[in-house]
Amino acid sequence: MHNDIKKALEVLKNGGIILYPTDTIWGIGCDATNEEAVKRVYEIKKREDSKSMLVLMENPNRLNSYVDEVPEIALDLIDVTDKPMTIIYSNAKNLAKNLINSDGSIGIRITEEAFTQQLIQRFRKPIVSTSANISGDAPAQNFSEINQAIIDAVDYVVEYRQDDMTKAQASSIIKIGADWGVQVIRE
Numbered sequence: 001m002h003n004d005i006k007k008a009l010e011v012l013k014n015g016g017i018i019l020y021p022t023d024t025i026w027g028i029g030c031d032a033t034n035e036e037a038v039k040r041v042y043e044i045k046k047r048e049d050s051k052s053m054l055v056l057m058e059n060p061n062r063l064n065s066y067v068d069e070v071p072e073i074a075l076d077l078i079d080v081t082d083k084p085m086t087i088i089y090s091n092a093k094n095l096a097k098n099l100i101n102s103d104g105s106i107g108i109r110i111t112e113e114a115f116t117q118q119l120i121q122r123f124r125k126p127i128v129s130t131s132a133n134i135s136g137d138a139p140a141q142n143f144s145e146i147n148q149a150i151i152d153a154v155d156y157v158v159e160y161r162q163d164d165m166t167k168a169q170a171s172s173i174i175k176i177g178a179d180w181g182v183q184v185i186r187e
Helices: 002-013 035-045 060-065 072-080 114-123 148-153
Strands: 018-020 027-029 054-057 085-089 106-110 127-131 172-176 182-186
Touching (some): 002 114, 018 114, 027 035, 054 060, 054 114, 072 085
Parallel strands (some): 085 172
Antiparallel strands (some): 027 127
């Protein structure tokens, strides 16, 4: 795992794209503050850039660097959840403009998975996490299901957990509105 983190870190720092395991499904990722890298992820996925992608962070203490105001309820939800949960926050900041939704929101998940936690901690910035599939195709539930076109298009494929055949699940998604109302998007 250490060697994979080192190689992935080098790619991210140089504006490249990685294919990596997350706390949910395998993801395509890049520096969430780099517009050119984000653009490449949209191109690899053949996804319209009007469909936003989420970012991973390793620590909820860093949310204030990327969201104008973090509602207390978000921190409570992060504390009590027992499975991966993406929260959509209003008023994103300090992220690539083409990553932020047209309404100014961004989906952020605090990862509990060892590889991504260490990678993000060492990178010191959030990374994009979008399912490793061509837009419209079903997400790959493990590495063996990832389309070869995705594997060929990225700059680095993480070796860690490639042999894990566990069927992965996408995260739940919760949106916290400007009025602090909570809406469940996906359970």
